[in-house]
Amino acid sequence: ETATSSRKRDHLVICCEQPVEAGDAGFNDVRLVHNALPECNMDAIETKTRFLGRALGSPLFIAAMTGGHPDTLEVNRRLARAAERYNLGMGVGSQRAALEKPELEESFTVVREEAPRAFLCANLGIIQLRDHGIEWAERAVEMIDAQAIAIHINSLQEAIQPEGDHNTEGCLEALRYLCEEFSYPVIVKETGSGISAGTARVIRGAGASAIDIGGYGGTSWAKIERLRANDSRLADLGEAFLSWGIPTVVSLCEVRTAGGPIIATGGLRTGVDIAKSIALGADLGGMALPLLKPAMESDDALSAAIEAMHRELRVAMFLTGSRSTRDLRHARTYITGLTRQMLRNSD
Numbered sequence: 211e212t213a214t215s216s217r218k219r220d221h222l223v224i225c226c227e228q229p230v231e232a233g234d235a236g237f238n239d240v241r242l243v244h245n246a247l248p249e250c251n252m253d254a255i256e257t258k259t260r261f262l263g264r265a266l267g268s269p270l271f272i273a274a275m276t277g278g279h280p281d282t283l284e285v286n287r288r289l290a291r292a293a294e295r296y297n298l299g300m301g302v303g304s305q306r307a308a309l310e311k312p313e314l315e316e317s318f319t320v321v322r323e324e325a326p327r328a329f330l331c332a333n334l335g336i337i338q339l340r341d342h343g344i345e346w347a348e349r350a351v352e353m354i355d356a357q358a359i360a361i362h363i364n365s366l367q368e369a370i371q372p373e374g375d376h377n378t379e380g381c382l383e384a385l386r387y388l389c390e391e392f393s394y395p396v397i398v399k400e401t402g403s404g405i406s407a408g409t410a411r412v413i414r415g416a417g418a419s420a421i422d423i424g425g426y427g428g429t430s431w432a433k434i435e436r437l438r439a440n441d442s443r444l445a446d447l448g449e450a451f452l453s454w455g456i457p458t459v460v461s462l463c464e465v466r467t468a469g470g471p472i473i474a475t476g477g478l479r480t481g482v483d484i485a486k487s488i489a490l491g492a493d494l495g496g497m498a499l500p501l502l503k504p505a506m507e508s509d510d511a512l513s514a515a516i517e518a519m520h521r522e523l524r525v526a527m528f529l530t531g532s533r534s535t536r537d538l539r540h541a542r543t544y545i546t547g548l549t550r551q552m553l554r555n556s557d
């Protein structure tokens with residue numbers, strides 16, 4: 211068992227058993243404007259949508275979580291079955307462990323076996339991309355026969371992890387090269403600290419096809435690393451950064467100024483949060499933690515969770531008079547509180 215692999219198992223166990231969320235993503239500061247007379251048949255509402263040229267059953271995206279340790283295989287199997295059943299897009303967790311050690315591939319390849327038609331997204335850290343080049347990106351995509359690759363950025367986590375990589379020099383160049391040479395769409399993704407308008411322009415300028423917000427206010431890597439830390443100096447470092455990051459709603463409003471498709475993730479907890487994200491400019495709403503717990507339990511628990519999100523999304527669409535996700539994009543919102551104040555300061 212490699213260090214990367216056992217870390218994957220630690221993360222799953224911690225996320226299921228302990229409180230790993232921090233802060234506020236901002237969805238409580240957003241209200242969709244109620245339409246009292248929607249002239250709309252709720253049961254005929256179309257939740258289907260399109261993303262990077264693919265038709266999807268709904269805007270709910272199963273965000274990148276896991277793989278790389280034998281104990282993660284069942285979770286990925288259930289997530290993949292759900293992706294296939296509801297025609298949802300799905301990201302796998304970082305494939306680094308399996309690229310380092312091909313015996314660990316099974317916990318990823320199971321995803322394509324269970325979801326032969328789903329839109330799957332491979333996953334690789336920007337540091338691994340810089341250090342191993344396009345060849346690792348190619349192997350990651352091939353491993354699960356993916357339609358796209360997500361390159362994740364997690365500077366906060368790297369900075370407070372004892373085994374983390376503390377130097378990002380050369381990452382942007384590696385990203386630019388990948389976007390130029392790769393035959394699959396590249397999605398650049400944060401993992402809980404969000405992306406600013408300026409960074410979004412840099413990412414789009416490098417040629418990325420889409421951006422996944424990975425905003426602040428949901429799963430917190432500062433919190434997870436603090437819980438994992440067995441030395442108090444590292445625990446204190448995690449503690450000091452519990453409130454670091456751009457809340458998802460603020461980040462979404464910033465990133466949309468750079469243009470291009472957007473996945474909103476980080477602290478979305480209901481179908482109403484998905485609806486709000488789309489009204490604010492996202493194409494998809496991704497969830498990790500809310501799907502992890504039911505996926506650890508059973509196929510039925512996961513289906514029930516997904517159907518609950520879809521019901522909430524549908525009611526929110528009805529009450530804004532949105533017959534389709536395209537209509538929902540034009541739904542009006544009120545933005546209040548801290549989110550509004552932060553948006554006044556954005557560039």
Ligand code: FNR
Pocket residue numbers: 221222225273274275276302303304333360362399400401402424425427428429475476477478496497498499500502
């Ligand atoms: C993640 N996330 C993640 N992201 C990524 O790009 N590569 C990865 O390997 C992982 N691994 C991972 C494991 C676990 C257990 C969780 C909960 C999350 C981040 C995830 O995709 C998402 O961006 C954030 O978790 C924010 O969404 P939630 O959890 O607040 O819905």
